[in-house]
Amino acid sequence: MKKRPLTLCIILLLMMISTAAMTASLSVTLDAATPVGEQARALTAYICELPPAQQEEWLEEISAFLTSQKTFFAQPATDREETIVYVTDKGQRYHSQTTCSGLKKAINISGVTKEVALAMGRTPCKICYPGGD
Numbered sequence: 569m570k571k572r573p574l575t576l577c578i579i580l581l582l583m584m585i586s587t588a589a590m591t592a593s594l595s596v597t598l599d600a601a602t603p604v605g606e607q608a609r610a611l612t613a614y615i616c617e618l619p620p621a622q623q624e625e626w627l628e629e630i631s632a633f634l635t636s637q638k639t640f641f642a643q644p645a646t647d648r649e650e651t652i653v654y655v656t657d658k659g660q661r662y663h664s665q666t667t668c669s670g671l672k673k674a675i676n677i678s679g680v681t682k683e684v685a686l687a688m689g690r691t692p693c694k695i696c697y698p699g700g701d
């Protein structure tokens with residue numbers, strides 16, 4: 569029983585690191601107004617107050633969360649919906665980079681997620697996506 573808080577802290581530390589990595593790569597925070605470290609500390613304090621049975625539930629939940637994060641980061645960047653692509657106001661394509669020759673004449677280039685580009689009905693540019701996507 570005495571070992572549990574230490575295990576809990578290690579897992580929370582891992583979660584904090586993982587959340588920080590996620591925040592850095594996706595520019596997303598759980599709550600933009602509060603630093604991630606502070607949120608993790610608050611969560612740690614909250615869990616340590618709980619009865620052991622509930623701590624166990626949290627451990628399982630956190631483990632599941634960590635596993636899902638690992639799966640997410642193991643995917644190639646192009647498979648993530650958060651991949652940023654570039655579109656123009658009138659173009660029918662989306663591009664992987666602003667330096668693409670297909671964007672030479674473009675005036676307004678916007679970076680959007682691939683999900684958004686697809687929702688706009690855009691198809692992959694044949695120059696920057698020779699394989700189709």
Ligand SMILES: [Zn+2]
Pocket residue numbers: 662663664665668669670671693694695696697
């Ligand atoms: Zn292109």
